Amino acid sequence: MSSATPYSPATAGSISRTIAALAARNVDAILVESREAALAKLREWVPEGAEVFVSTSETLDTIGYTEYMHGNDRYINLHDRMLAQPDAASQREYRRKTTTADHFVGSVQAIAETGEIVVASGSGSQIGAYSYGARRVILVAGTQKICATLAEAEARTRGFTLERHDRWLEGRGSARAPIGKFLVMEHEPVVGRISMILIPESLGW
Template sequence: MELYPPSLIKNLQRNNMAGFQVQDKKELLELLRTLIADGTTVGCGDSVTLEQMEVFDDLRKRKVNFLDKFDPSLTKEGKREIYLKNFSADTFLTGVNAVTMDGTLFNIDGNGSRVAPMLYGPKQVIVVAGVNKITEDVDAAVKRARQIAAPLDAKRLNKATPCAALGRCVDCRHKERICNDFVLIAGQFIKDRIKVILVNEELGY
């Protein structure tokens, strides 16, 4: 079953990124098991989508070296060490704020630990996105990230920013602002290094 216009997958491929379509969590986890080999090192970024799909829980059960940034025993320095190890991971898993119909990826990040490995380092980057992340173009992607994703994420993280209270971006300069890095990935040198999996559900922010 086609989830989106075929042009979206074709445009991802045109930009040297692979595109996949799955219907639900079961299909997603099955696909990830084929893309991520046992014995490899897997890093991740914060992602409500991956939490909802129980991807992190599945990785913890697998025979992989999961760089689990969510381990409650980690100190601030220990978490930073994981962030640096993500650059040499075999696979880096993450969500995304928006996927445009012409096959680009847009993210807003707070400290860069999620977007930096997407740009460089890991041999493979797997991006998982629900139908709600699809936007017509980059302008719509930026608007979606700033007015929908960022306020919800700031609230989830218990930030004292205006957007967390108002539910919308006011382009603040608050010390806890999470909208620090605006990153558009328009293509890749290495074919299929980035793989985008589209799930036929509304997921994350």
């Protein structure tokens, strides 16, 4: 990839172009110095007492946000409430409610320097929240996910990201799974609804 390899954080110029392009599409992106700064920013942006759903994310696991939120009774934690449902059918039904969370925190598979955001999902559980349902969406990503073009961002997602996800599934004793839903976020009509925290490290897939 011209702007970054799948493993290497993007250059300063690439990050600057990406942030500007995201802003033109009504996505408020900031660059923080480290994963610790990203965690602090999430704690600032999602106030105590808020309703929040934390999506499954290697990036959020790595920076410590998943652990911080798990069992944290200072928030209305929809993920914990979903897991507390008595059976799989009840969990699926509760997950439908999470798409309209006040705060929905997750990650993405790739970001184009031209401002498009690419998201792939097996179940599609976060797609509805990202595209419309959640009142506020906060996306966290390492800058190695920045690609020069939308075509490269899609290729990264269908290639490198899917391969890494398959290896992760195999490590858990699960079978490989195809991409179920594929979303390209090109423009957000509601100003201030979507924010992104970029971290100058290789985080997630």
